[in-house]
Amino acid sequence: MKKTDILVNLLASDIENKKVLEVACGTADFSVSAAKLAKSVFCIDLDDSRLSDQAKNNNICFQIMDAAKMFYSDKEFDTIVIYNAFFHIQTQWKMIESECKRVIKSPGAIYIVGTWSLDTNLMIDVFGDRAVWKDGFLIVKVTNKSD
Ligand SMILES: C[S@@+](CC[C@H](N)C(=O)[O-])C[C@H]1O[C@@H](n2cnc3c(N)ncnc32)[C@H](O)[C@@H]1O
Numbered sequence: 001m002k003k004t005d006i007l008v009n010l011l012a013s014d015i016e017n018k019k020v021l022e023v024a025c026g027t028a029d030f031s032v033s034a035a036k037l038a039k040s041v042f043c044i045d046l047d048d049s050r051l052s053d054q055a056k057n058n059n060i061c062f063q064i065m066d067a068a069k070m071f072y073s074d075k076e077f078d079t080i081v082i083y084n085a086f087f088h089i090q091t092q093w094k095m096i097e098s099e100c101k102r103v104i105k106s107p108g109a110i111y112i113v114g115t116w117s118l119d120t121n122l123m124i125d126v127f128g129d130r131a132v133w134k135d136g137f138l139i140v141k142v143t144n145k146s147d
Helices: 003-010 029-034 053-057 086-103 117-130
Strands: 019-023 040-045 060-064 077-083 104-114 131-134 137-143
Touching: 003 029, 003 137, 019 029, 019 086, 029 040, 029 053, 029 060, 029 077, 053 060, 077 086, 086 104, 086 117, 086 137, 104 117, 117 131, 117 137
Parallel strands: 019 040, 019 077, 040 060, 077 104
Antiparallel strands: 104 137, 131 137
16 A cells, blocks of 8 residues: 555545645645545645656646745635655744644644654654654644644
């Protein structure tokens, strides 16, 4: 089973029949997996150089967009996932977090997920005990309420 399919199963209650956004999607492998279960899937990146052909062919809306300045309206998404990208967005994290909280519905879930040590070491530094290992994925869940 593909790694991102396993992750989608882990997060299934926040993916199934939901409007999902993948931020800093790169290949958009997570979006491809999520599209099998979600109501709709959107994904964004600064460019499309890594976007996989599968992501182009699936029922996924990819847009070139800066996650720190999203074009989306307030409260558009049920769930946001940032997969293996935290290291690459770390310098902009406060702005991206604030944008994610703006475009997520209430209640909604924002997940930061890492499998690479580059991401996971930094996630542990930044989030401490809020970063929890599950089945080989380090997961931080940010809610739009108290965080
Ligand atoms: C490690 S890569 C791709 C991770 C992706 N989840 C994957 O599995 O392929 C990190 C990505 O973050 C994107 N990125 C960095 N800063 C960004 C920003 N402000 N807005 C959107 N994407 C950003 C980069 O363009 C790059 O594609």
